[in-house]
Amino acid sequence: MRHDIRLDGYAFALRPIERSDAALIVGLRSDPVRARYLHQIDLSIAAQEAYLDRYYGRPGDYYFVVENRATHTPEGLIGVYDIVPGPPSTAEWGRWIIQPGSLAGVESALLIYRVAFGLLGLDEVYARTIVENTAVVSFHDSSGLERRGVLKGHVRIGDQQFDCVEHVLTRSRWPEVEANLARRSELIGRRLGRGAIR
Amino acid sequence: MEHDAVDQAVREIVSSVLDRPIDPAEEIVRDTEPKWDSLKHIELMFALEERFEIQFTQEELAGLDRISAVVDRVMVYLAS
Numbered sequence: 001m002r003h004d005i006r007l008d009g010y011a012f013a014l015r016p017i018e019r020s021d022a023a024l025i026v027g028l029r030s031d032p033v034r035a036r037y038l039h040q041i042d043l044s045i046a047a048q049e050a051y052l053d054r055y056y057g058r059p060g061d062y063y064f065v066v067e068n069r070a071t072h073t074p075e076g077l078i079g080v081y082d083i084v085p086g087p088p089s090t091a092e093w094g095r096w097i098i099q100p101g102s103l104a105g106v107e108s109a110l111l112i113y114r115v116a117f118g119l120l121g122l123d124e125v126y127a128r129t130i131v132e133n134t135a136v137v138s139f140h141d142s143s144g145l146e147r148r149g150v151l152k153g154h155v156r157i158g159d160q161q162f163d164c165v166e167h168v169l170t171r172s173r174w175p176e177v178e179a180n181l182a183r184r185s186e187l188i189g190r191r192l193g194r195g196a197i198r
Numbered sequence: 199m200e201h202d203a204v205d206q207a208v209r210e211i212v213s214s215v216l217d218r219p220i221d222p223a224e225e226i227v228r229d230t231e232p233k234w235d236s237l238k239h240i241e242l243m244f245a246l247e248e249r250f251e252i253q254f255t256q257e258e259l260a261g262l263d264r265i266s267a268v269v270d271r272v273m274v275y276l277a278s
Binding site: 098101102103105106134135136137138139141142143180181184187188191192 | 228229232233234235236237238240241244256257259260261
């Protein structure tokens with residue numbers, strides 16, 4: 001959906017995705033390593049523009065570009081979507097892809113949680129990660145999320161069906177996770193010359 | 199500091215951060231190590247900097263992705 005949420009972190013920021021970011025989507029998702037555990041998409045700019053046109057009309061879907069604050073260069077994508085009002089109000093976060101060599105991973109997760117809990121007032125967010133995507137499964141574990149279970153055959157990529165680990169973060173656990181992610185994000189921010197922002 | 203001492207110290211730090219034993223000759227590569235996620239990576243890089251009193255470049259912070267490469271870079275810093 002169209003939204004105007006912009007959120008600054010230490011070194012990185014989230015901004016609403018624009019139609020002109022279709023090429024960015026294609027570029028990031030064309031990396032076979034980075035995109036191997038994401039849904040396959042039509043890798044043409046026209047198809048992604050059409051996708052974004054449909055996205056703008058879809059309520060409860062917030063899609064962002066992860067930007068370097070110093071250079072305003074896009075370094076990734078992230079989103080929170082499938083919002084259910086509740087109570088408890090819930091949403092999934094994902095579409096997470098960060099360009100190789102970027103340090104934006106940790107802070108982009110911190111920022112999407114701040115959107116979810118701080119700005120959207122959600123009670124719970126969850127992430128579903130293909131079991132074989134061990135780096136991301138481990139990231140959620142390391143962040144302090146709880147594993148809710150495994151969804152059998154939840155994702156289909158090409159002709160293959162994959163199980164997904166579902167991690168959940170509730171509002172009550174959010175302060176602890178926020179502190180964990182913020183500590184690392186601040187270290188990166190200091191190194192990139194952006195430590196004193198917040 | 200000699201190469202073997204650096205190698206051992208790096209392995210101790212990697213072992214501590216990844217919370218698993220590491221054999222003396224074992225190569226650990228980020229892409230194939232399930233626990234080497236981006237959060238642990240940051241923790242690891244800053245722990246190495248503190249231990250050796252060095253400062254990696256931004257590219258190194260993001261790109262050092264295996265024990266042997268870490269040891270090589272640390273050796274370069276310690277020699278300079």
